[in-house]
Amino acid sequence: MRLSLRKAVTLAAFVAALLLVNVLIGFKLSFSGIENSEKVLGHLRHDNGEPLSSGSPLHDSLGQDVQSRQQRSAKSVPRPFLIDNLEPGAEVKSRISNGAQKGKLSTELAKSQRLSHARPTELGDIFISVKTSGKFHATRLQLVLQTWYLLAREQTYFFTDKDDPAISQSTGGHLVNTNCTPSHTRQSLCCKTSVEFDAYLASKKRWMCHFDDDTYVNIPELVDLLKRYKHTEDWYLGKPSLRHPMEVNDVYNPGAKVTFWFATGSGFCVSRGLALKMMPHAGGGRLKAIGDKLRLPDDCVIGYIIEHLLKTQLTVIEGFRSHLEALWLIKSTQLKKQITLSYSKYGDKENVVNVAGFSHEEDPTRMKSVHCHLFSTFRECKKIQHA
Template identity: 40%
Template sequence: RIVHITKTWFNLARKQTYIFTDGDDDELNRTTDGHLINTHCGAGNGREHLGCKMGTEYEAYLASGKKWWCRFDDDNYVNPPRLLELIKRFNWTKDVYIGKLSVPGFSTSYHGKQYNYRFAHGGAGCCISRPLAWKMKPWCGREAIVKTQMEASMNDDCALGFIITALLGVDITLTDLFHSHHENLAVLDPNTFPKQVSLCWSNDNKVDLKNLKTKSKVFDIKEDPSRFYSVHCLAYPKTDFCK
């Protein structure tokens, strides 16, 4: 998956993009100009491992001094210029949480109290403004978010939404420009892809490029199983491998 990212959208935001993983990879670290971060959280997919990784991302963001924390999974194609256009619509000095729901909402018990909350699905990505990120600190550090997850019985992306919408009382700002594998990606109009911020993929759920109205280069499915190369050529046809 990471090869498709480093050959496409990563190059549009090399200075701002960091890749968090669970091992060392000298070649990938060189390719990304030293932007590979080994979380040392372990390779498991349990709540403890994934929460540790999320907490590591969070702490790295706070240390960066940047205005926005925008995070995406490795099955996302991201369009950085469109992402920038989106977040510029909002005042980063305010508490802002941008994303897309997978389900309307959840309820959970935490410290003996029942809470309703909403969360931005991790498979589509989300953005959090800096003031809001700082307010999340009691529940969201590398160790703290795992503790929050365990006590509230939820996954890492749920925990972000729980902290923000339930504990801090900040509602999610919804956008239709983020897309996860929880929706049928094949029904999306491929001619709108250059306007989207993120597009997810999986082996059994991916975008369909058959109805393109342009002469953009479309790669064979075996060469481009994620469709990232083809989507990138649609949005940025002057890229070398698209000519």
């Protein structure tokens, strides 16, 4: 059947009009999407750098957590995720998660994630806390001040139980009297670590790294370690001293047991992203309250909050060496790759690093010798120590 010329022209005009309407509708939707995106981005830019008001909720609803976590059985506690011999700069492409959790992002965390790890972590991004006591100011603390502290003066704070004007002046006011009791009880330990945690949150640093006063910290290696991880994600870095997870009674479910891993006092680091999620459990003195309920010391309480309550697994870093290991087996050629070292004595047996340097009388812990081995010639270091 043939169409007349008039009908053909009419049909063509109708098709053209229909196409034009579709184009206009598509353009309007596209422009609307761009406008809405600009409003959202403008709102986020407006929030950048502004403190939360006192009436703001702790965690704002800015989106679902981008990481999905695997569900685990309450009775099954996997081994901590082991990072061993990771090359500097290498990207961690997978990690074991132990719990299903989609947390809300806080305003501060969301702003950090928008930066998308724009620059590597530097020493100035780390809050280094050392837990000590007045009775160790003249011994353990002096040893720290003479060695690795010299490489991180501005970043290191000492949390103690006694005023010491001389040390406070020499550290630029970085000696903090927590007013906790001077005993080595779990209450005193949790009290000091609670103050440490709040001080870190106030610092707005990317990382909190906690050490005991009998620990040597290899500052360059610590910085290299933290460069491998995004501070906006949930990371709990350390090393357990036990071969099995800690098991305690569930204080919220009588008759049930809770199992979790924890890092020892040789050192652990917590990312900003994870610390913000810890705030409802550890901030404002709550860490001490949980310690009282569990009847456990501070390092165990940290592990309980992170692994059990927040379902974030400890990532094991082999370089965190404590006095609970056979330190004398570490060779001098391996010292550069260690993040922390310690010392102890069991009866007549001294558990120290076997490194040449000062005499036993001058340096029984070998911490001075380690520092000289890593960062100076022995002759230069000897002059400094005797100055």
